Amino acid sequence: MGMLQFLDWREVDSASNIVEIFENRAALHPSRMMVSGHNALISWGDMAKAVRGFSTSYGERIKDKDVAVFMSNGAEFLMTYLSVLFCGGRPALFNAAMPRQSGAKLMEELRPEMVFADHPLEFQPDAVIVDASMIKGWVEMDADAPNRCTSGDAPSTYFYSGGTTGSPKRILYTQAQVLHAGARMQCAWPLEEGEVFLLIAPFSHIYGFLAGICLPLQCGGTSVIPERFHPADVIDLIEKEKVSVLGGGPPAIYQAIMAALDLANRDISSLRVCPGGGAGFPADVHRQWYETTGLRIYEGYGMTEGAPISANNEERGFKIGTVGRAVPGVSLRIVDVETGAREMPAGEAGEICIKGPHMMRGYCNNAEETASVVRDGWIHTGDIGTLDEEGFLTITDRKKEMILHKGFNVFPREVEEALISHPAVTGVCVVGAPDDRSGEVVIAYVTLKAGETVSEEDLIEASKQYLVRYKLPSRIEFLDALPLTPAGKLDRMALKTRAKQDIVAA
Incomplete structure (x- = not known):
């Protein structure tokens, strides 16, 4: 195998905006596949045509305006995002599964000029529904609209963060900040020309945006987008599409892939980069992934307020x-x-x-x-x-x-590390629940390998070699699966609510 030829991440910093990077790449290899999704295949050249066709339709209306985007990962999302920027608009990125009341509240605060979605929105009936046939129509227009994307400190993209309080807060990235973020993501996980990405995290999430939009654009890559996250489907796609960069994300993604029954018999030798983030990785997950694949998980840290x-x-x-x-x-x-x-x-x-x-x-x-x-x-x-x-x-x-138990600080990750070290355990989430005597008690939710039987007492006894007594769980509950957020993270809020309800009912 020859030496890897990594692209220089610093070149991204010197661009005017992300649209310039896209346009340059599309001109270099127009016939290369850009998106391979469950409902659409589109080349770089056709994507550039679609962007201009979109601009001919909506450019004058959305120039210098805020625009909302409610879409799942796919060619529709990528085309709409790039098109709004190309027109000089300011896209605000939202999860496609936004509940009605939350969506209505956010639209009242943003007051966008237009809303684009890939499905009808109950709270926004006038949203433009973008589908594969619309993209095809824009490609066939062969339009010659001008690029009006701004640069430097001009506004680029709105993201939403729960921050430290959990309520959605709007954050504006400038054109320069998007470039700086993408460049540093590439520095964190160096890229070769034309990587093949398998993308899992939602593009509306900062990790999904950087890993799923910025990185493929920066290396002229191909984005393989599964219809849904299912371990068997992911392994099929890695093998079939010769995926080199796994979208990765939180530990639950890697644990689910490793739990697939036939992983050891599949050819995933094309994989080169396996990023991780969104939640802390137990050492055992690192060890198991390396033993299974021969690859390391490159863990990183970021947040909507600044990533990576x-x-x-x-x-x-x-x-x-x-x-x-x-x-x-x-x-x-x-x-x-x-x-x-x-x-x-x-x-x-x-x-x-x-x-x-x-x-x-x-x-x-x-x-x-x-x-x-x-x-x-x-x-x-x-x-x-x-x-x-x-x-x-x-x-x-x-x-x-942080859980405050009898005046002591208990950090959930430490307890989770202790529990997941047991060979029968595949997943853990530890939360605190209110308690009249102790302030809070430690509650653990655990999933086990198929066919394994382990008692609560067994796990607590095994944890004693890692944890002092006040950090031991007061209760361990076994689940078939841990709840996940749309971004693939453990849904701690759901389990906190469950733990609180269980305490009240007891």
Whole structure:
């Protein structure tokens, strides 16, 4: 095998905007497949034609306007996003499965000029429904609309974050910030020309946006998009499409793939990069994936307020249990949880603070929340972690997920690591539930390998070799599957609600 020829991530920083990157790539290889989805195949050249056809239809109306996009991953999403930017509009990206009341509230706050979706929206009946036939029509128009995309500090894309309170808050990325974020994502996970991506996380999520939109655009790649996430389908696609970059995401994605019965007999040798993020990876997941595939999971860290922040890779260093070193241009520090003012020594836990060229400047129309998160130019993430002497960052937990049991701080991840080390366990989520005597008690939800039988007492006894007594779960409940959010993360809020209800009912 020859030496890998990585593209220079710095070239992304020097572009005018993401549309320029797209246009240059489409001109270089118009016949290369850009999107291979369950309901649409489209080349780079045809995508460029579709963007101009869309602009001919809507360009004058949406120039300098806010535009809402409610779509699942696919050619429709990518075409609509690039087209709105091409027209000089400002796309706001929303999860396709937005509930009616939440969608209506967000539209009232944004007040977009137009709404585009890939399915009818109950709360927005005038939304334009984009489908494969519409894209085909725009391709066949062979239009010659001008590129009106802005650049520099001009507005680019709106994302929504739950922040530290959980309520959706709008964040505006400038054109330069989108480029800086994409460049650093590429630095974190170096790319060759024409990579083949299998994309799982929603493009409306910051991780899915960077991994599913920015990275394929930056390397002129092909995006393979499954209709849904099912381990057997994912393995089929890796083998058939010769996927080189797995979209990855949280540990649950990798655990589900490894649980597939015939993985050992499949040819997934095309895989080269396996990124991970969105939740902490237990060491056992790293070990099992490496033993199964011979590949490492390159764990990283980011958030909607600024991503990526840090990452593990071979070039910048790799250390299991950490989320790597800061990517270029990003500064990290750990401060005390109580005041947020005192910097902690190496190895001591505290709140993670970040600063960098792609970090948000504030929440739109929300000065109060901005002031609580952005202080003296630093974003206070709400995550708890440590920095070691070599600059590797370890995430301990979310500040708001810390469990206060009998006056002691219990971080769910530590308990989860202990439980998942048991050979019968495939998944764990630990949450706190209110308790009159203890303040909060530790509740664990666990899934087991098919055919395995383990008792609550067995797991608690096994955990004693890792945990002091006050960190042991008060109750362990066995589930067939752990609930996931649309982004593929463990749905802790659902399990917190369940734990609270169970306590009240007891």
